[in-house]
Amino acid sequence: MRVALAQLDIQFGNPDENFRQVTTAIMKAAEEAVDVIVLPEMWNTGYALTRLAALADLNGERTQKLLSQLAKQFNVAIVGGSVAVERDGAYYNEMLVLNRQGELISCYDKVHRFGLMGEDRYITAGKTPNIFPIDGHPAMGAICYDIRFPEWLRTQAAQGPEVIFVSAEWPTIRLPQWRILLQARAIENQAFVVAVNRVGSDPDNNFGGQSLVIDPLGQIIAEAGSHPQIVTAKLDLAQVTQVRGSMPVFADRRPELYQ
Numbered sequence: 001m002r003v004a005l006a007q008l009d010i011q012f013g014n015p016d017e018n019f020r021q022v023t024t025a026i027m028k029a030a031e032e033a034v035d036v037i038v039l040p041e042m043w044n045t046g047y048a049l050t051r052l053a054a055l056a057d058l059n060g061e062r063t064q065k066l067l068s069q070l071a072k073q074f075n076v077a078i079v080g081g082s083v084a085v086e087r088d089g090a091y092y093n094e095m096l097v098l099n100r101q102g103e104l105i106s107c108y109d110k111v112h113r114f115g116l117m118g119e120d121r122y123i124t125a126g127k128t129p130n131i132f133p134i135d136g137h138p139a140m141g142a143i144c145y146d147i148r149f150p151e152w153l154r155t156q157a158a159q160g161p162e163v164i165f166v167s168a169e170w171p172t173i174r175l176p177q178w179r180i181l182l183q184a185r186a187i188e189n190q191a192f193v194v195a196v197n198r199v200g201s202d203p204d205n206n207f208g209g210q211s212l213v214i215d216p217l218g219q220i221i222a223e224a225g226s227h228p229q230i231v232t233a234k235l236d237l238a239q240v241t242q243v244r245g246s247m248p249v250f251a252d253r254r255p256e257l258y259q
């Protein structure tokens with residue numbers, strides 16, 4: 001599986017510019033003949049949470065239309081990062097996943113709201129998992145702060161996903177934790193982790209990128225810098241079978257003790 005990570009400088013509160021930027025990034029990534037393109041968190045608006053009424057994508061329609069059209073045009077799956085969406089008068093931090101045919105195969109609302117960036121005041125939390133196939137391989141997705149909750153990722157990883165896609169707006173100041181948390185999620189779940197962060201800044205935070213691809217042993221196999229860029233990597237998914245076969249961590253679990 002060849003993946004492209006679109007590390008973008010999201011423009012605060014400017015959906016038109018961000019839709020333009022995402023279109024360009026997907027077109028550029030598709031030139032690399034990848035199977036999946038992954039976007040960062042809240043790429044339509046950034047964390048302009050006080051302006052959601054004016055800026056959020058109503059029912060995710062604009063996002064789904066664009067990503068579906070690009071997926072079909074370039075014959076590529078898209079893990080659509082996340083966007084601010086309005087549904088029935090509530091606001092969500094929502095990941096849309098499209099297959100190569102442009103069909104919506106998963107719609108996930110961030111489960112853990114990040115209070116330090118105001119999500120607890122403006123965003124409604126999701127409560128459903130996010131497992132989907134990419135070309136027949138089981139995969140899953142999480143959004144930023146979700147990675148601090150290993151039990152949430154584990155509950156889903158125990159169902160078989162070989163790749164964990166993560167979309168984030170993770171501030172520079174905590175990047176050392178970003179790296180360690182993602183490596184730990186890869187090791188404990190014996191899965192690839194493909195994690196996209198943004199770069200640039202908003203009125204409250206700087207974002208230093210460092211998007212990562214990590215193998216099931218926790219080794220970093222691709223890494224972005226701190227500027228906008230597309231990073232590509234090849235995942236040898238047979239490695240997941242091999243690592244899980246050599247140490248049966250999932251079979252050895254004692255979930256009856258963990259409540």
Ligand SMILES: NC(=O)CCC(=O)C(=O)O
Nearest residue numbers: 114144145169170171174
């Ligand atoms: N957008 C987020 O969820 C940020 C999470 C974060 O920065 C963290 O340290 O956790």
